[in-house]
Amino acid sequence: MSRWEPNARERLAKAALELYSERGYERTTVAEIAKRAGLTERTFFRHYADKREVLFDGSNHLQDLFVKAVNDAPESAAPIDIVAAALEAVSEVFVDRRAFARKRQAVITANAELQERELIKLAALSAALTDALRRRGIAEPAASLTAEAGLAVFRIGFERWVAPGEERPMWPLMREALAALRTVAAGA
Amino acid sequence: MSRWEPNARERLAKAALELYSERGYERTTVAEIAKRAGLTERTFFRHYADKREVLFDGSNHLQDLFVKAVNDAPESAAPIDIVAAALEAVSEVFVDRRAFARKRQAVITANAELQERELIKLAALSAALTDALRRRGIAEPAASLTAEAGLAVFRIGFERWVAPGEERPMWPLMREALAALRTVAAGA
Known part of the structure; x- marks a missing residue:
């Protein structure tokens, strides 16, 4: 061979x-x-x-994509709009990956050790996002909160995207979750 | 003995x-x-x-407190106000615990296995909060997003509260973090 x-x-x-x-x-x-x-x-x-x-091969790539999108957002963008732009950029790479992602998710859900690994990867992603936002001059606690809020939207949007029967592409689902977060935070 | x-x-x-x-x-x-x-x-x-x-003895107690506070919030309260009430209730039990919490945090920060354990406990807390919000009739994705947003505020408020030199009580720090989240989500 x-x-x-x-x-x-x-x-x-x-x-x-x-x-x-x-x-x-x-x-x-x-x-x-x-x-x-x-x-x-x-x-x-x-x-x-x-x-x-x-199973976690894509995590570093995902983190690089998130950070790059944060770096590339227009200078005048508000923190939440930077995160929205990052979510949109990240969503693009998931096109055609749903079958793979569904199988992967089922494997992870069935195994406690893998679930822990997933949590650790998400925590690393959150830290990287926070750093990238800080480097753009966003102060604390806004940088951490924006990163955490963005990741919450990502996780919840992703969960819906891989759910059985869901056929909408990822970005509309992310956008919907982001809108729901705004509504929640506004106290409506 | x-x-x-x-x-x-x-x-x-x-x-x-x-x-x-x-x-x-x-x-x-x-x-x-x-x-x-x-x-x-x-x-x-x-x-x-x-x-x-x-080191994790308090986690179940914390979770019970969070869930109880969510259950006890007025029926008319908006999701974010339910979470604010829960954060206030939880803050009360941390009075006089700062020296202990600081030492505990330093031990956890120094050990990867303990950090993972902390992530797992927080994920369980998030799931319990989401369930409690759903039982109040809050639909998805608002329930999950409210729980995640509330926990982000808790984590960031807690981090500031245990930071060296910080002397303000926990609730004002939580309230400040919650206000920062609202500002972020509003796109300001």
């Missing part, structure tokens, strides 16, 4: 998720994932540190 | 926190905690499942 396998990373992720869904995350081994993908264990470890990392 | 020790629970918590602060959480044993408190290991395990639980 040659060192270079086309789409090895994606094939491994697809195989892993299939196996996690079929037999459970705990009962799946790296050897089985590699075999299902038609690749070797060595190739697996060239791409992922362990079987958990397959 | 008699089975009944006055204030055993509090003495153990105080001894544990002292030791965690002095020599680190990892390097402290239950035997040492019991000795410092002038009690036996058996007494320790009558009160706490393990040395980690000493």
